[in-house]
Amino acid sequence: MTSEADAGNAGKASGPGDQDAVTEVLAALADPTRRRILDALAAHGEATATVLAAELPVSRQAIVKHLAVLHRAGLVAGRREGREARYAVSPARLGATARWLDGKAAEWDVRLSAVKRIAEGITEAADSPDAT
DSSP states (O other), rough: OHHHHHHHHHTTOHHHHHHHHHHHHHHHHSSHHHHHHHHOOOHSSSHHHHHHHHHSOOHHHHHHHHHHHHHTTEEEEEEEEEEEEEEEEEHHHHHHHHHHHHHHHHHHHHHHHHHHHHHHHHHHHSGGGOOO
C-alpha cells in the first residue's frame, strides 16, 4: 500500500539523466520487433544477430539496427567472441523504467481515490433526507 507522500515521489526520476533513460527505454520498447528481439534474447540468454534473424521475420541487417537501438537504450549488452558479436539482455534500465511506471501508477491511484471520495460524498449528500 502506498501513502500519498510516497506516491508523490515514487514516479519521479531522481534527475534529468534518469528521465532521459526512461524516455530512451520507452522509445526502444515502442517497436514490436525490438520487443520480440528482447523476448528471444531472454529465452536464449545470449544470441548473435544471425541466430535472432533465423527466428524472426526480419533480415540480419535489420536485427543489427534494432540491436543498436536497444544497446543505446541500455537494454542489451554486446560482447565480441571471435568474429561474432553476442548479445544479452541488460535488465537494469528495464527495472528502473518499471519502477518509474509503478510510481506513475501509484500517483494515479491516489488521484483516483480522491475523485472517488468526492463522488461518494456528492452521492451521499444527494441521497440524504435534508437534500430535498
